[in-house]
Amino acid sequence: MIETSLTMGERLAQYASPRARMTRLLKNGDLIRVRRGLYVEDRSVSRLVLAPLVYGPSYISFQSALAIHGLIPEQVAVVTSASYAKNRDRTFRTPLGEFCYWYLPPAVYPYGLRLEDDVAGHYLLASPEKALCDLLYKTPEVTTQARMEALLLADWRIEREALRALDRDFIQWLAPRYRRRSVRAFSRWLAGDAAR
Numbered sequence: 001m002i003e004t005s006l007t008m009g010e011r012l013a014q015y016a017s018p019r020a021r022m023t024r025l026l027k028n029g030d031l032i033r034v035r036r037g038l039y040v041e042d043r044s045v046s047r048l049v050l051a052p053l054v055y056g057p058s059y060i061s062f063q064s065a066l067a068i069h070g071l072i073p074e075q076v077a078v079v080t081s082a083s084y085a086k087n088r089d090r091t092f093r094t095p096l097g098e099f100c101y102w103y104l105p106p107a108v109y110p111y112g113l114r115l116e117d118d119v120a121g122h123y124l125l126a127s128p129e130k131a132l133c134d135l136l137y138k139t140p141e142v143t144t145q146a147r148m149e150a151l152l153l154a155d156w157r158i159e160r161e162a163l164r165a166l167d168r169d170f171i172q173w174l175a176p177r178y179r180r181r182s183v184r185a186f187s188r189w190l191a192g193d194a195a196r
Contacts, residue, residue: 034094047097049121051079054092055101058083059113059124062102062138065131071158082126082134084109102138108177112170128162129171136182143181148189163190 015021025031032040038053052058062080066072078098083090090101112130116123126134136142142151152158168190175187 032095034096035092040096043096045096045120046118046123047079047099048116048123048125049118050096051081051099052123054094054099055081055083055090057085058101059126061126061131061134062100063135065126066128066135066156066158068125069128069131071128071132071162073157082109102134104134104137105178107179108133108137108174111174111177127167127170129166130174132166132186133171133174133178133183136186137178137180140180140182143185145185145189145192148182148185152186152189166190 022031026033030041032043034040034050035054038050040050048060048064051060058081060068060079061082063072063074063076064078064080067074067076078100080100080102082104083101084104084106087103089103092099092101112127112133113124114127116125139151142148152163153160171187171190175183178184
């Protein structure tokens with residue numbers, strides 16, 4: 001169960017000293033403080049559901065989303081999310097793992113997301129196309145077709161067939177909104193690769 005300071009306050013209201021009771025629960029390990037104002041009772045709670053509560057608004061993207069969609073072979077230890085309106089990147093190290101939040105421009109934030117359900121709650125997940133564009137936004141030095149191919153196929157080890165299965169029309173529409181040469185280069189590379 002995930003609780004905020006507000007719900008914890010309501011739950012502990014019947015105690016003479018709610019703060020002392022909370023301190024005792026934390027000390028005994030019956031309650032885990034993820035960050036100020038956010039608590040869980042169970043370490044097995046989904047980190048994907050926790051991510052937007054740790055720092056928001058945010059959605060799961062970058063390597064985490066690519067791993068969920070099966071585009072990259074690696075298992076990702078850090079939950080990577082996109083956020084906006086903060087104008088800076090943030091990292092939180094918690095008892096339940098590390099959460100990274102990378103800034104994206106507000107013009108691209110709401111597109112290519114879907115709501116996912118979990119036993120503990122909901123979270124927003126970037127589509128494979130959106131997660132790739134987000135990651136390339138944070139990789140600004142990749143602007144040539146040769147470097148793009150090396151990055152996608154060799155460095156990130158994404159299968160060419162998986163790239164060809166992406167929604168190219170959506171990427172063509174979304175890429176200019178990032179205002180980043182690396183994302184436009186990806187869009188061009190994908191269009192050229194599909195033509196082969």
